[in-house]
Every structure is written in structure tokens, then in C-alpha cells.
Amino acid sequence: xxxxxxxxxxxxxxxxxxxxxxxxxxxxxxxxxxxxxxxxxxxxxxxxxxxxxxxxxxxxxxxxxxxxxxxxxxxxxxxxxxxxxxxxxxxxxxxxxxxxxxxxxxxxxxxxxxxxxxxxxxxxxxxxxxxxxxxxxxxxxxxxxxxxxxxxxxxxxxxxxxxxxxxxxxxxxxxxxxxxxxxxxxxxxxxxxxxxxxxxxxxxxx
Numbered sequence: 001x002x003x004x005x006x007x008x009x010x011x012x013x014x015x016x017x018x019x020x021x022x023x024x025x026x027x028x029x030x031x032x033x034x035x036x037x038x039x040x041x042x043x044x045x046x047x048x049x050x051x052x053x054x055x056x057x058x059x060x061x062x063x064x065x066x067x068x069x070x071x072x073x074x075x076x077x078x079x080x081x082x083x084x085x086x087x088x089x090x091x092x093x094x095x096x097x098x099x100x101x102x103x104x105x106x107x108x109x110x111x112x113x114x115x116x117x118x119x120x121x122x123x124x125x126x127x128x129x130x131x132x133x134x135x136x137x138x139x140x141x142x143x144x145x146x147x148x149x150x151x152x153x154x155x156x157x158x159x160x161x162x163x164x165x166x167x168x169x170x171x172x173x174x175x176x177x178x179x180x181x182x183x184x185x186x187x188x189x190x191x192x193x194x195x196x197x198x199x200x201x202x203x204x205x206x
Contacts (some may be wrong), residue, residue: 021162027083035083037120038155039165041074042086044194045186048164050102054181062103069093069107070175072186073194074118075205087120088127089205091197102176109198114174115203125153127171131203138173144181145172165189 047070049058061067070093076086092114093107094100100112115132118125131137137147145151151171158164163186164187172179200206 025121028132036082036122037159038123039162041084041120041125042076043074045072045074046070046189046190047184048187049120050175051183052102052176052178054169054183055069058183058185059103059157065107065150066102066105066159068189068193069111070102071082071189071194071197071199072154073191073200077161083121085117085205087192087205088118089132089197089199089203090116091116091194092175092197096136096153112173113197114198115199115201116171123155125155125167128149129171132199133204135202140172147171158185172199201205 014114046068047061049060051058058189061070069091071091073089073091074086075088075135076084078085090095090113091111093105093111094109095106096109097106100111113132113135114129115135116127116129118127120126126192128150140146151169153170154168156166156168164185166183166184166185169179170177170184175184176182177184194200
């Protein structure tokens with residue numbers, strides 16, 4: 001006698017549940033259904049190399065004065081069941097000549113700060129700039145995106161390095177980005193690096 005249909009369905013279900021658990025383990029853990037992100041962005045990220053022109057060739061930070069002086073800090077504020085989202089503070093070093101260039105600044109006169117809300121799903125982040133405390137938004141040039149317009153940032157893995165990712169592009173002017181195809185390799189570092197910037201307070205991350 002053939003088993004009832006209900007019994008067959010229960011058997012199939014019992015096989016599928018362990019299989020789905022195994023897939024989660026192999027993938028390094030499962031997040032809430034519908035909101036899977038490439039990595040956990042919470043924390044401080046330091047610029048390691050850059051491709052401002054989008055040429056495909058990355059240039060490393062070439063001066064000890066500029067190491068760990070171009071920083072992003074993400075703080076996720078969304079509820080566990082919601083789309084991953086939060087606030088981002090970006091810190092760019094400047095020198096006494098007000099130079100903030102990736103290859104030219106002496107980085108000896110503090111930091112400038114920019115503030116963003118962000119969301120994150122799969123491999124895409126959406127950055128939306130807002131005015132931080134005591135700050136201001138830039139005046140866009142012709143054909144340049146206005147601050148406050150959402151910017152889609154695609155993130156990708158760096159082979160054999162699970163704490164380093166490529167962000168392409170960043171919002172206009174951030175680390176000299178053209179907001180089109182500029183690319184930046186950032187590595188997760190200790191949060192203590194970000195303290196001296198003062199940008200967490202300006203952007204309301206504290």
C-alpha cells in the first residue's frame with residue numbers, strides 16, 4: 001500500500017530543513033531572509049589603495065603621513081528584521097595648506113567630515129548625504145550630482161582577504177571620487193583610529 005500524501009510531504013520537509021541548515025553553514029552563516037549582505041560593515045574602514053580615474057589600476061597610499069587618514073565608519077542602526085541600514089561618517093585628512101589630496105596632503109591639520117545615511121543589501125550600498133552638525137554641503141558643479149542625491153555603491157571582495165573590500169564608486173568628491181567609476185580598496189581597522197577625526201560626533205554616530 002502506498003503511504004498517504006500527507007506522510008510523503010512530511011518526509012520531504014524533514015529532508016529539506018537539514019539541507020537548508022547545511023547551506024547556511026557552508027556560506028558562513030545566514031542572515032534574515034531577504035536581507036543578505038556581502039560582509040558586516042559595522043566599524044572603521046581605512047583606505048588602502050585607490051583608482052580615482054577608473055582605469056583598473058590601483059595606487060597604494062604612498063606616504064606614512066597619509067596612512068589611516070582617509071576613513072569611513074559605519075554604525076548600523078536598523079532593527080534585526082529590517083533592511084540593514086545606518087549612518088556613515090567619512091573622514092578626510094587635510095594639511096595646513098587645506099590640501100586633502102590622496103597623493104599630496106601632508107595630513108597634519110586635522111580632518112574634514114562628511115555624513116551619510118546608508119542601506120545595504122547583497123552587494124549594493126545606497127549612500128545619501130546629509131549635513132552634519134556645524135557642517136555644510138558642497139555646491140555642485142555643472143553635470144555633477146548634488147549632495148543629498150542617493151548614490152549606489154557596489155562592493156566586491158578582494159581575493160584572499162576577508163577584511164578588505166572594493167567600493168565603486170564613492171559619492172562625488174569623497175576621496176576625489178568622480179561618482180561614476182572611481183574605485184577604492186578599504187580595509188577594516190580598529191575603531192580607535194577614527195576617534196581623532198571627531199567625525200562620529202559631527203555625524204551623530206555617538
